[in-house]
Amino acid sequence: MGTHERKEREKEQRREDILDAAQRVFFERGLAVATMDDIAETAELSKGTLYLYYKSKEDLYLTVMMRGMQLLYDVFSEVANGAYSPAKMLSRLSEVYLNYFNNHRDYFRMMHYLQAPQFHKQISEEVKQSCSVLNQRIWDLVNGMLQQCIDGGLLRKDLNPAEVGLILWSSATALMLRIDNEEGIWREAFQLNLHDVLKLSNSLLFDAICTEKGRLELKALSNS
Amino acid sequence: MGTHERKEREKEQRREDILDAAQRVFFERGLAVATMDDIAETAELSKGTLYLYYKSKEDLYLTVMMRGMQLLYDVFSEVANGAYSPAKMLSRLSEVYLNYFNNHRDYFRMMHYLQAPQFHKQISEEVKQSCSVLNQRIWDLVNGMLQQCIDGGLLRKDLNPAEVGLILWSSATALMLRIDNEEGIWREAFQLNLHDVLKLSNSLLFDAICTEKGRLELKALSNS
DNA sequence: CGTAATTAATGACCATCAGTCATTTATTTC
DNA sequence: GAAATAAATGACTGATGGTCATTAATTACG
Secondary structure, rough: OOOOHHHHHHHHHHHHHHHHHHHHHHHHHHHOOOOOHHHHHHHHHOHHHHHHHHHHHHHHHHHHHHHHHHHHHHHHHHHHOOOOOHHHHHHHHHHHHHHHHHHHHHHHHHHHHOOOHHHHOOOOOOHHHHHHHHHHHHHHHHHHHHHHHHHHHEEEEOOOOHHHHHHHHHHHHHHHHHHHHHHHHHHHHHHHOOOHHHHHHHHHHHHHHHOOOHHHHHHHHHOO | OOOHHHHHHHHHHHHHHHHHHHHHHHHHHHHHHHHHHHHHHHOOHHHHHHHOOOOHHHHHHHHHHHHHHHHHHHHHHHHHOOOOOOOHHHHHHHHHHHHHHOHHHHHHHHHHHOOOHHHHOOHHHHHHHHHHHHHHHHHHHEEEEHHHHHOOOEEEEOOOHHHHHHHHHHHHHHHHHHHEHHHHHHHHHOOOOOOHHHHHHHHHHHHEEEOHHHHHHHHHHHHH
C-alpha cells in the first residue's frame, strides 16, 4: 500500500501551498508588515498549521527567498553554459543580473532585506544551511566564469576572481537598492538618473579590471 | 523673571538626556530589538514621558542617527576646509570615511539600517525633513570637493561630480556593510579579506575616474 | 465494517511591545 | 497657601509571533 508515499506527497504539496501564500503576502507587504495571520488567511489555513510546516516567520521568508536565489542561479547557469567568449560572457552576466533586478524585483528585494542581525534570531539551522549552500553555488558559478575571463585574457591576470566578483556585484547591487527605494529622491534632489549611474559604475569598473585587449573586445561588443 | 527661559532650557536638557539614553540602547541592541521600556529605564523615566519629547521610536532613532550624520559632516568639512590639493583632498576624503566607519561604527550602522520602507511609517515630517536637510548638506559638501577635483584636472572632465560621488560612496559603503556583518562568512567561505577588497575597489574606481595626470598624482601620494 | 490509534488541523491563549490617556505629582502664580 | 498650570506616570489597548490542549480527519486492523 502506497499510503505512506501519498501522504508524503500531500505534505510536500501543503508545504508548497503555504509557501505560495507566503510569497504572495511577502511580495505585497514585506517581512516586517506581513503577519502570520495574513499568510494563514491567504493559505486558507489556521495559523497553527503554518507552524507545523515552518518553524518561524523568518524561515518562511527565507524559503520563499530561496526560490529567488534558485532563479538567479538558473539564469547565471544559462550564461555559464552558453559557450560565450569571455567578453560576451561578462557582458551577458551583467545583462542578466540587470534583467533579474527588473523582472524579479520582488525576489531581489527579499534577498536584500535581511542585513539586520535582529532578523536572524528566529532562523532555524536547516534553513540557514540551505540558504548558505545555494549562495555558495551561485558564487562558485560566478567565480568560475570570472576565472575564465581572466584565463581568456579579458580581465587582468593579477586580479582574484572572487574579489572582482564581489566588487562588481556589490557595487551594482548597492545602486539597484537605491533605484528600488530612493529613485525619486536622487532624481529630485540631485537630478541623477540612477539607471545611468548604474551603467556608468559598471563601465568604470569594467574599464579598470579589463586588460587593454579586453577593453577593446568589450567596446566592440557594446557597439554591435 | 526668567522662569520661562529656565524651563525651556530644562526641557531641552531632558530631550538630550532621553537622546543619550536612546543612543546607549540603540547602540547596544539596534532598532528592532531595543524597546521603549529599555530606553525609559535607561533614562530613569517612564515610557509615557518619552512620548512627551519624541513622537515615536523611529523619531528617536533618527534623531540619534543625526548626531552621527553631523559628525560625518564635521569630518568632511575639515577636509573641505583643509586647503588640500585635489589629489590630497580625494585621498583624505576616502581616508576619513574609512576612519568614520572604523571609529564610529555604531553611528555608521544606524545610518544604514533604515532601508526598509516599513520603518518609515512612524517617522514624523519634522524629523524626516531635518534628516534630509542634513543629508543634502553632506552631499553638497562632497559634490563641491569633487567638482574641485574635476576643475583641478585630477578627475576626468566628462564626469558629473554627483554621479562620481554616488558611485564611490555607494560601493565603499556596500563593502563596509559586508565588513560589518559578514566579515567572517567571506573570510571562511572564500578566503577573502574584505578590508583588502575595499581597498582594491577604491583603487580600481579611482583609476577609472582619474585623468592620466591625476593617476600619477594619486600614486605619488600613496607612495609618500 | 467499526473501533482504536495515529496524524493533521485548529483557534483560544500567552508574552511582548509601541503607543495612549486618565490620573497623580510637582511647580508656578498670585 | 490655594488655585492653576505643567510634567510625569503607569495601567491599559491593540497588534502580533508563537504555543498547545483540544478537536477533526485519516488510517490500521481485528
